[in-house]
Amino acid sequence: MGIIEIVKQFGTQEECISYLESLKWGNIPTCPYCQSQRSSKRKNEFRHHCQECNRSYSVLVGTIMESTKVPLPKWFAAIALILNAKKGISSLQLSRDLGINKNTAWYLQKRIRQVMGDDDLFLTGIIEADDTHTGGSLVNKHDKEKASKQHHKTGMNHKTPALGMVERNGKIIVKVLNKAWGKEIKPMLRKSVDLKSVIVTDGFGGYKDLDQSFKKHVVLNHSKKIRKVGEYHTNTIEGFWSMLKRAILGQYHKITHRYLQNYINEMAFKYNIRNEENPFELLINKALRKVHV
Numbered sequence: 523m524g525i526i527e528i529v530k531q532f533g534t535q536e537e538c539i540s541y542l543e544s545l546k547w548g549n550i551p552t553c554p555y556c557q558s559q560r561s562s563k564r565k566n567e568f569r570h571h572c573q574e575c576n577r578s579y580s581v582l583v584g585t586i587m588e589s590t591k592v593p594l595p596k597w598f599a600a601i602a603l604i605l606n607a608k609k610g611i612s613s614l615q616l617s618r619d620l621g622i623n624k625n626t627a628w629y630l631q632k633r634i635r636q637v638m639g640d641d642d643l644f645l646t647g648i649i650e651a652d653d654t655h656t657g658g659s660l661v662n663k664h665d666k667e668k669a670s671k672q673h674h675k676t677g678m679n680h681k682t683p684a685l686g687m688v689e690r691n692g693k694i695i696v697k698v699l700n701k702a703w704g705k706e707i708k709p710m711l712r713k714s715v716d717l718k719s720v721i722v723t724d725g726f727g728g729y730k731d732l733d734q735s736f737k738k739h740v741v742l743n744h745s746k747k748i749r750k751v752g753e754y755h756t757n758t759i760e761g762f763w764s765m766l767k768r769a770i771l772g773q774y775h776k777i778t779h780r781y782l783q784n785y786i787n788e789m790a791f792k793y794n795i796r797n798e799e800n801p802f803e804l805l806i807n808k809a810l811r812k813v814h815v
């Protein structure tokens with residue numbers, strides 16, 4: 523569905539609620555507190571009364587859309603706009619497009635990005651792993667060695683390291699690190715990647731001894747210009763870093779350390795749903811299941 527169709531189809535609170543209810547419950551409302559399906563609909567409200575535990579609830583309980591004053595058609599349009607923006611959309615632009623104030627737009631964007639974080643992904647097969655430094659500007663792999671030599675000059679201290687893991691022809695996981703070193707990188711890899719996988723990395727010391735955990739560890743010696751050994755390379759993750767770099771430069775002047783993971787979640791999510799037929803419904807479904815934080 524394109525943006526115009528979404529705005530047309532979900533123009534009222536009622537249309538949004540009935541769509542959410544059908545996605546979440548089918549035809550039978552289920553109490554989020556006691557799981558009972560015995561309920562009565564409250565008149566003139568989008569709520570149900572549980573006949574078991576006597577509480578009332580709406581389909582929004584436990585979701586990012588619970589207890590906000592923002593009408594659901596605005597939420598839906600925000601989701602459509604964010605999904606449609608390949609390189610991301612600034613909260614300022616979002617506020618103009620939706621006719622809402624800047625702070626509200628920023629809040630919606632932050633919540634929607636939280637939903638995009640996919641913590642239950644697990645990768646298998648050939649996995650390219652690589653780290654980068656992001657922040658006000660991003661230093662990608664090719665600049666990494668050069669930059670580390672000029673550590674103080676380039677202000678690398680102000681940039682935030684991140685680890686990317688991408689499955690060949692599959693999905694990506696990107697996690698912000700406190701520090702790019704083996705003590706953080708290796709546990710992250712072991713948590714997110716099947717131990718029967720083949721890991722492909724450059725020669726950075728943080729990846730040392732991965733062959734002890736995984737089926738195989740292919741090390742590409744980039745400083746000796748070795749970028750590919752047979753079917754093993756790190757082109758996919760490098761492509762993702764340059765896309766992320768362009769997105770950060772193009773849309774955002776500065777992303778603070780605190781929100782970088784949220785921003786990365788958005789870019790990784792879009793990469794992971796690149797072949798999905800209905801990304802809008804997929805994201806709404808995730809939003810319905812995500813616990814309010």
Ligand SMILES: [Zn+2]
Pocket residue numbers: 553554555556557558572573574575576577
């Ligand atoms: Zn109940």
